[in-house]
Amino acid sequence: MTSERFEATYLIETPLDPRKVAQVMAGEQSSGTFTRVAGETDELRERASAVVTKVEELETVAAPSLPNAWLARKGVSGPWRRARVAISFPVDNVGANLATLAAIVAGNLYDLGEVTGLRLDTITLPASFRSRFPLPSQGIAGTRRLTGVPQGPLVGSIIKPNVGLSVEETAALVAKLCEAGLDFIKDDEISADPVHAPLAQRVPAVMAAVRRHQDRTGKAVMVAFNITDETDAMRRHADLVAREGGTCVMTSLNWCGFSAMETLRRSTDLAVHGHRNGYGALSRHPMLGISFQAYQTLWRLAGVDHMHVHGLQGKFAQEDEEVVSSARDCVTPLSAGIDDRVMPAFSSGQWAGTAQPTWDAIGHSDLLFMAGGGILAHPGGPAAGVVSIRQAWDAVMAGISLEEAARTQGELRQALDFFGKLAG
Template identity: 75%
Template sequence: MTAPDRIHASYLIETPLDPAAVAEVMAGEQSCGTFKRVEGETDALRARARATVEGVEPLDSAAAPSLPNARLKRQQVPGPWRRARVRLSFPVANIGANLPTLAATVAGNLYDLGESTGMRLETLQVPAGYRRRFDLPRLGIAGTRAATGVAQGALVGTIIKPNVGFSSVQTAELVGRLCAAGVDFIKDDEVCADPDHAPLAERVPAVMAVVRAHQQRTGKLVMVAFNITDEVDAMRRHADLVQREGGSCVMASLNWCGFSAIQALRRHTPLALHGHRNGFGALSRHPLLGISFQAYQTLWRLAGVDHMHVHGLAGKFAQADAEVIGSAHDCYTPLAEGLDDAVMPAFSSGQWAGTVPPTWAAIGRDDLLFMSGGGILAHPGGPAAGVASIRQAWAAVRTGQPLAEAARQAPELAQALAFFGTP
């Protein structure tokens, strides 16, 4: 259990020096110390404000450094380059309810330390009282289900394709076809926010007109995540427009907007906030640099997002399936004991009916957005058949039926298997 006045973080480090000594440097650098003790840095102040080394676990060594380090090279420090897992804790009082400063504290200058040739923030835990000082998701899993009318089963979604280039009218026409096809969720691509050829001022009313018409015909309100990524005032205006038009969700590119902007947006709008992580690979792909998804999603959940992208199993991106699975379970895990603050993981990237079985097998639940672009829009029977094939796949896995067997009575699924290939 996390102490009520401490934030805990763990790191994977690489260094040619003593890892325990480097851990002490890390603790000092990210709290009240510098490379030499200064006037005013009393024992009393250090006892109150210094980060604490909670543990150092030696791991393997490497024959060559993982990252360049001009300081160590200049000093001609030889290897081997030792790896270790370091656990630190930080006083809550150093930070307060300040998300950018929390990120600067648990990461910040650590990536530039002259003692290391590898530095990765792996885990981040906050105490319950501290977590309550930040925004909770407005909808989360239960609220997203309620807003879409999907009481059980995976939410089947798709992405506007082509990513960019459509006019507002063309986008609305496509959304109308997708609503008729039976999707629960539609999102803009991350590269389409407020383009000249389809500005949000035109696109939102055009799209929501067909969404409302579909709702009047069928009773179902399809959730559309409009990409409103922009500077703060513009995002507030765009969110207000979506809300006036009867929409239920907005999307933002988290890494490029920043913590403060997302917090400001969360506090401004009651709509579902769909957190898109594009750019996360730059922070995570090197195993000895950056940040793991567990720590990353902890920070963004403190900003109050409702959905988090995790990519998809057997998808088109670089992440291993194990990382995708772990990321989804991170989204379901409360940030602190006694809280119900789970967010809905969004599976995307090359998803189709054939990736449903490994998803179900790995996750064991269907509280998720299963978003398929080509798997719906490229289905040989058209978008409605694409949606049907995915729903048929989910129905099969829930009863333990192999897809090939289910496809005998499900022509859309059979078409998908024949067209897209073996899962």
């Protein structure tokens, strides 16, 4: 037994005393329930109970964020008080068990009758506890080594159309994207093992195109094959990718689950590209779900190497501030002294013009910068689209404005003129 503890923080909303609600939360997720039960000794509580370490009251609101039948039955009304709550849990309640860790920091808390809003914000782990879980097999350094990109952003794209291309059409498109000068190509999240292009045929065909390009140019393009499936199938798919000389697989994290991802991590050293599709269902309501810091903490404990963060000025609902903080979370070690950083993957509506706000916001280039239309729809063609993005990043990292750089760089000029009008 150890005395080590980890901590989770929450944003809550309640018409009750937030301090009392915090105690209910701590009890519900450790040794307590709504009443004392047989076997619940003082010694057990001392050893296994969660402890409320902080309650910071915030604003009150006139209406609840979420309906609550329990409060309605009791005739409890507002005002509704919001607060930030920190709770410390004994490590020994969990062990090296990721699914149980998730159940403890979240789980039934979302259903508590005392709250009309609850959001898991952060998870903080001691180094000894973090070390019980796998590190990323490749992470930032391994991804750079495998792609031969020692510095600057990795420029990537997505296979479009998302669904419908045959095996031969997909391989031809990958060959075209390799020729365009990409570092990284990925499947879309909605296309994994379709009947018209099964992985058993698609992986060998695509990797043959990648190998031909490497033989001609020396450039090893990383392809993230979407192997989302049940656990045994994902392992077979990953083995096929490795046999064909591939270096990366992609999974839809939320739909595969922690256990499947842990099993996959143990069975392969390929880079695992973690796609977060569905995360909006967990995060978009400000008083419900899970913030990205906690979300990515759990998935990094499963051993992923890349995490999607969406993109600045992109096509999705997230504010730029959330995208920036998510990217920073990915490159922040979970515990002191352990390098478990993962590569943030920027996508959704990205093009040469979004290089500037991305650089301004995060100040580093340890990232995947993926553009679909920003490359494939460039008026000069895909190769010009890739060049325009590289020109943009070279400029912003050198402290040169995009307009100034575009005076002498035609591909960037075309991108700013064409996509700038669409963005405006």
